[in-house]
Amino acid sequence: MSLMEFDRVSFSYPCSHKPAVEDISLTFQEGKRYALIGRNGCGKTTLLRLANGLYRPQTGVIRWCGRQLEYNGTGLRLLRQNVGLVFQNPEQQLVATTVVEDLSYGLCNLGLPEGEIARRVEETLDTFQLREIAYQPVNYLSLGEKKRLALADVMILKPKLLLLDEPMAYLDYVQRAELKTQLYKIHQEGTTIVVATHELDFAYSWADEIIMLDKGRLVSVSF
Amino acid sequence: MHHRIDALAYRNKLKDYPPQQKLIFALMLFFLGYIAPLHLQMVITLWLAVWIVVYAGIPWQLYAQLLTVPMFFGFTSSLALVVNINPPSPTEDVLMGLGIGPLFVYVSLQGISQALQAIVRSLTITSTMYFVLLTVPFAQLLGVMRQWGCPFLITELLFLTYRFIFILAETTTEMLTAQRARLGYTNWRRGLYSLSLVVSQLLHRTIENYREISLALLSRGYHGQLEVWSGIKRYHRGKRYLLEALAGYTLLLVATVACR
Structure with missing residues (x-):
């Protein structure tokens, strides 16, 4: 089943004469693992942000589960409940003062009852090995811990489609191995994953499909 | 400096005691420090130093450094109270003085007393603020503010x-x-x-x-309000500090009333 579909999507940033992504058509099928590769500035981040509804395409259409995206409060809320985006720099994603508060932020936005928030936070603390730092301020976490928390922040919402922007950036080899294991686990639990990465070894060994971008255009999709 | 204070607030020995109790204690001392006579203000300042340095384990060097801030402002602003310039006239309010032409520049006894009161009071009140700053982590402080309907x-x-x-x-x-x-x-x-x-x-x-x-x-679904759930943190249930705070405060209050 097709989860998300890009149909001839183009997007340019204001004050830029060149489109960041141009005439992109592709489909993310449910249950698959995708790796988005390409040089810096080729449009990987823009594509992920378009998929999360943060940017609105100037031309073309994006569909979620067969329905065209609606860029209003309800439509975006529904989309972001199902499509989680992990930013490249965790500093910009972590907004609360402690780990527990940061985990609960998205759940509070969904308006879930306190009992359910507590249950999911407790569960996620264990799943992502954050129990020991639960009440620590996010400012004092190591980069590896911040990255883990950023992923947990998104996974706590139980998205169907997980988008990760350069998840391996700044991580050492042990942390990379841990992240890979985590991604395998998340995928096994039924989440579709799209990873924008420069790590070609990882992309080719992990992904079901490799999507290559160049200068904002889709160059190839290989299996 | 900010990072260091913040880090100490998260690591101090009193961090696991209920923040509500620490805030109420500081607020009550703040008001008492405002109305208490000079010698009791000094006692409050010393008592808070014991709480901060001994009980919370904040390095005394840092605390002394922090105290220099209100002292610096106190001393520089009290110059206007201490030094007076008047035409030479008989007055008993002179500790020492110097005639310069038609003017008489002198150190006022009353001015010294007023300056001392102002400096000690500001030191006492700033100490209560430092107690909160150094012993209550920011996340807990924010949690209490939300709880109290801020x-x-x-x-x-x-x-x-x-x-x-x-x-x-x-x-x-x-x-x-x-x-x-x-x-x-x-x-x-x-x-x-x-x-x-x-x-x-x-x-x-x-x-x-x-x-x-x-x-x-x-x-992450922001809709105009930054709402978070602060979790169920279990605080230390020991009564030793609570009892000392209550007993000490009662004594200070009684002494203040008696002095009035």
């Missing part, structure tokens, strides 16, 4: 300001280090130029950071 706008502003202070401080440190590595501060002229670059870049990067954080908030 307007959402204020807690949200505090929340974001706190987050941004760290991001800005980190960005500044990184830029300064990078400039030093490239000999940016070899002389006064280059130093000033480098500093101007940091300031302009900081503004640019702040705007950039703001934009990214806004996107991250939207991506």
Whole structure:
């Protein structure tokens, strides 16, 4: 089943004469693992942000589960409940003062009852090995811990489609191995994953499909 | 300095005691410090020093350094109270003086007494503030403010300001280090130029950071209010500090009333 579909999507940033992504058509099928590769500035981040509804395409259409995206409060809320985006720099994603508060932020936005928030936070603390730092301020976490928390922040919402922007950036080899294991686990639990990465070894060994971008255009999709 | 104070607030020995109790204790001492006579204000200041240095384990050097701030302001602003300029006239309010032409510059006895009161009071009241700053972690403080019904706008502003202070401080440190590595501060002229670059870049990067954080908030479902759940943190249930605070406060209150 097709989860998300890009149909001839183009997007340019204001004050830029060149489109960041141009005439992109592709489909993310449910249950698959995708790796988005390409040089810096080729449009990987823009594509992920378009998929999360943060940017609105100037031309073309994006569909979620067969329905065209609606860029209003309800439509975006529904989309972001199902499509989680992990930013490249965790500093910009972590907004609360402690780990527990940061985990609960998205759940509070969904308006879930306190009992359910507590249950999911407790569960996620264990799943992502954050129990020991639960009440620590996010400012004092190591980069590896911040990255883990950023992923947990998104996974706590139980998205169907997980988008990760350069998840391996700044991580050492042990942390990379841990992240890979985590991604395998998340995928096994039924989440579709799209990873924008420069790590070609990882992309080719992990992904079901490799999507290559160049200068904002889709160059190839290989299996 | 800010980072150090914040880090100590998260590591001090009183961090696991209920923040509500610590805040009420500090607030009550604040009001008492305002009305108590001079010698009791000194006792309160000393007692708070014991709480901060001995019980909370804050390094005394840092605490002494922090106390120099209100003392500096106290001494510089009390000069106007202590030194008077008048035409020479018989007065008993002179500790020492000097005639300069038609004027008589002198140190006023009453002025010294007023200055002493002002300095000690500001020291006492600032000590209560330092007690909160050094023993209550910011996240707990914010939690209590929310619990006590503080307007959402204020807690949200505090929340974001706190987050941004760290991001800005980190960005500044990184830029300064990078400039030093490239000999940016070899002389006064280059130093000033480098500093101007940091300031302009900081503004640019702040705007950039703001934009990214806004996107991250939207991506996580932000709808106009920064709501979070603070968890169920279990605080220390020991009564030893609570009893000392209650007993000490009662004694100070009784002494204040008796002195009046």
